[in-house]
Amino acid sequence: MASVMGLLEERETAARVRVEELRAEADRILGELGAAEVVLERRVIAREELGETLAAGGDAVLAPVAEVPDPVPAVAGERKAPVAGSIVRRCGEGMTVQALAPDY
Structure with missing residues (x-):
């Protein structure tokens, strides 16, 4: 026991x-x-x-939206994947459609 x-x-x-x-x-x-x-x-x-x-x-x-700089410079021809809550960058001089994520 x-x-x-x-x-x-x-x-x-x-x-x-x-x-x-x-x-x-x-x-x-x-x-x-x-x-x-x-x-x-x-x-x-x-x-x-x-x-x-x-x-x-x-x-x-509309108040102007401050442009948010990329933390890492994009490589020419590189496409980024969309991220929830991500901001579409404003078109700037020398930018092409390649700078946008594929879903845009």
């Missing part, structure tokens, strides 16, 4: 394993929640911007 102390230690070990499993699952869920919140925030902003733009009509003066 096992001792009472031994039985309690086994139950404690099982409880400790369960706690670690739940912590790992909670960390995973918190990561997914953070990503989902970012997507939701982007959707809300997009809807608000569209609403403001439609409400302003065609008479609104």
Whole structure:
């Protein structure tokens, strides 16, 4: 017959394993929640911007958009894959259609 102390230690070990499993699952869920919140925030902003733009009509003066420099210069003839939330670069002197991602 096992001792009472031994039985309690086994139950404690099982409880400790369960706690670690739940912590790992909670960390995973918190990561997914953070990503989902970012997507939701982007959707809300997009809807608000569209609403403001439609409400302003065609008479609104649009503020100039600051051009975002590429962190890595593009190689001539190289096509980039589209990235969610990416900005289409403004056409500049010497640029060709090759500078755009294939989906554009």
